[in-house]
Amino acid sequence: MDWNFIIFSVVKVLVVFGALLTMVAYSVMAERKIAAWIQDRPGPNRVAPPFVKYLPILGPFLTRMGFFQPLADGLKSFLKEDFTPGGVKKIYFWLAPAVAIIPALMTVAVIPFGSVLGQQQMVIADLNVGILYTFGIVSLGVYGIVLAGYAANSKYPFLGGIRASAQMISYEIAMGMSVIPVLLIAGDLNLSGIIAWQTTHHWLICYAPISFVIFLVSAFAETNRTPFDFAEAEQELAGGYNVEYSSMKFALFPMGEYAAMLASAGMMVTLFFGGWTLPFWGLDQSAPSLGMGLVHILVFIAKMLFFMVVFIWVRWMFPRFRYDQLMDLGWRRFLPLALANILITAIVLWLQSGK
Amino acid sequence: MEMEVINNLINGGAVTDVLFYVFAALTLLCGVLVIANPFSRSPVTSAMFLVLTILSMAGLFVLLHAFFLAAVQILVYAGAVMVLFLFVIMLLDLKEEERRKLKLFGLLGGLVSVGTVLAIFMRSLAAIKPAGAAPQLEGSTPDLGRLLFSQYVLPFEIVSVLLLVAMVGVILLSKKKLE
Numbered sequence: 001m002d003w004n005f006i007i008f009s010v011v012k013v014l015v016v017f018g019a020l021l022t023m024v025a026y027s028v029m030a031e032r033k034i035a036a037w038i039q040d041r042p043g044p045n046r047v048a049p050p051f052v053k054y055l056p057i058l059g060p061f062l063t064r065m066g067f068f069q070p071l072a073d074g075l076k077s078f079l080k081e082d083f084t085p086g087g088v089k090k091i092y093f094w095l096a097p098a099v100a101i102i103p104a105l106m107t108v109a110v111i112p113f114g115s116v117l118g119q120q121q122m123v124i125a126d127l128n129v130g131i132l133y134t135f136g137i138v139s140l141g142v143y144g145i146v147l148a149g150y151a152a153n154s155k156y157p158f159l160g161g162i163r164a165s166a167q168m169i170s171y172e173i174a175m176g177m178s179v180i181p182v183l184l185i186a187g188d189l190n191l192s193g194i195i196a197w198q199t200t201h202h203w204l205i206c207y208a209p210i211s212f213v214i215f216l217v218s219a220f221a222e223t224n225r226t227p228f229d230f231a232e233a234e235q236e237l238a239g240g241y242n243v244e245y246s247s248m249k250f251a252l253f254p255m256g257e258y259a260a261m262l263a264s265a266g267m268m269v270t271l272f273f274g275g276w277t278l279p280f281w282g283l284d285q286s287a288p289s290l291g292m293g294l295v296h297i298l299v300f301i302a303k304m305l306f307f308m309v310v311f312i313w314v315r316w317m318f319p320r321f322r323y324d325q326l327m328d329l330g331w332r333r334f335l336p337l338a339l340a341n342i343l344i345t346a347i348v349l350w351l352q353s354g355k
Numbered sequence: 356m357e358m359e360v361i362n363n364l365i366n367g368g369a370v371t372d373v374l375f376y377v378f379a380a381l382t383l384l385c386g387v388l389v390i391a392n393p394f395s396r397s398p399v400t401s402a403m404f405l406v407l408t409i410l411s412m413a414g415l416f417v418l419l420h421a422f423f424l425a426a427v428q429i430l431v432y433a434g435a436v437m438v439l440f441l442f443v444i445m446l447l448d449l450k451e452e453e454r455r456k457l458k459l460f461g462l463l464g465g466l467v468s469v470g471t472v473l474a475i476f477m478r479s480l481a482a483i484k485p486a487g488a489a490p491q492l493e494g495s496t497p498d499l500g501r502l503l504f505s506q507y508v509l510p511f512e513i514v515s516v517l518l519l520v521a522m523v524g525v526i527l528l529s530k531k532k533l534e
Binding site for chain 2: 092127135158162166176
């Protein structure tokens with residue numbers, strides 16, 4: 001460990017953290033805008049700071065796109081009354097929002113978001129057990145929701161919390177199992193290693209399509225998104241685990257959800273779609289210059305945004321499952337399918353190795 | 356001058372030492388709070404402290420370069436087992452538990468068993484002679500897997516069968532009575 005390493009790590013952490021929170025804010029905006037387009041209405045189109053309307057063309061355009069909406073949303077969250085209902089379990093009530101958002105932010109630490117920029121590798125922590133780290137941290141995310149449901153000390157949040165914990169544990173198993181063929185094929189637990197493997201072969205989606213399907217669906221369940229948003233389920237639970245929350249404490253839950261979506265989009269890109277690489281124009285090699293390094297980062301972000309749009313699009317196109325259907329899908333369809341997938345992949349690899 | 360001192364601290368492994376004591380203290384403190392928390396008799400609080408104990412132990416594993424073990428520790432114990440514990444605790448009505456006082460017999464039994472385990476542990480630690488240089492600590496996953504499937508394959512398989520038996524047992528217990 002030397003000073004160089006410490007300083008650059010701190011810079012990377014701060015930049016990634018800032019970028020992630022910005023992306024969270026604008027994902028909320030994108031969600032509202034895409035929902036509006038799907039439902040044939042304009043969506044947020046009038047929030048603007050003063051004087052923006054005097055900008056010639058850009059000003060009205062940005063306003064119509066809802067560009068300033070996240071600022072207003074954030075300000076509103078901070079200014080609202082932070083109300084603590086009587087009868088809640090105070091410590092857990094305060095702890096739960098933090099526990100909900102921290103794991104989602106921590107996951108990003110091992111995802112390589114670019115090749116190199118100058119001398120620096122574009123990943124915060126190049127762990128040799130990167131995938132396991134991610135799964136471990138993701139599995140801690142359930143505590144935020146469970147504790148929120150428990151701390152509120154009322155029945156709807158409690159039911160939401162209980163539902164969420166059962167759902168997230170179930171789909172964690174399917175998700176973990178679905179990734180094993182990827183590890184078998186690439187032969188590495190390190191995410192940078194998996195990307196390196198994909199530069200010499202094709203993207204892993206070509207070798208493990210079933211893994212990808214299971215991973216994608218499980219990611220929806222893990223992040224509590226429609227069609228699996230049983231933790232919230234407005235129509236049944238009046239909003240679920242976060243009913244008793246208000247102000248910024250409430251806002252931390254959706255922020256955690258969007259951060260988790262971004263993290264799982266990043267994981268999908270890294271595991272199945274070659275991470276920061278593109279198979280043409282020599283973009284699958286480590287960047288020789290600063291400009292190429294930036295292009296790699298942009299490629300990664302573009303791929304991630306594609307999956308974010310998929311997340312949002314699915315939410316507004318599909319109805320919610322029934323709870324027993326969700327459990328049935330997780331345990332009786334995905335788990336055997338994932339196990340069979342592991343077995344078949346292992347056998348094929350064994351035959352190919354020719355022993 | 357100060358820079359130099361800090362530099363030496365970082366390079367000389369002092370950070371690792373400090374972190375070891377921090378994690379060890381956290382493990383012990385949280386472990387005690389699981390069973391004897393003076394502020395709260397709530398089982399949920401105990402369970403949460405057990406989660407913290409597990410996390411601190413994962414920290415200790417990281418300091419030993421056993422990254423795989425650390426990750427699995429968090430994934431399995433903190434992420435799955437303890438969530439199920441919480442799940443069950445929350446569904447049960449535990450007002451009775453919270454009111455219950457510590458019993459003398461239970462306390463005595465606990466102390467005796469902890470003492471016994473400690474004695475065995477101390478004796479076996481004392482019997483170990485440091486074998487020259489410390490072995491290279493690098494708990495890489497392929498090496499671990501190779502060891503599990505070659506040198507330790509029998510214990511590994513026995514544990515697998517044990518888990519299978521437990522699983523079948525649970526299914527039998529939770530299954531509705533057949534007509």
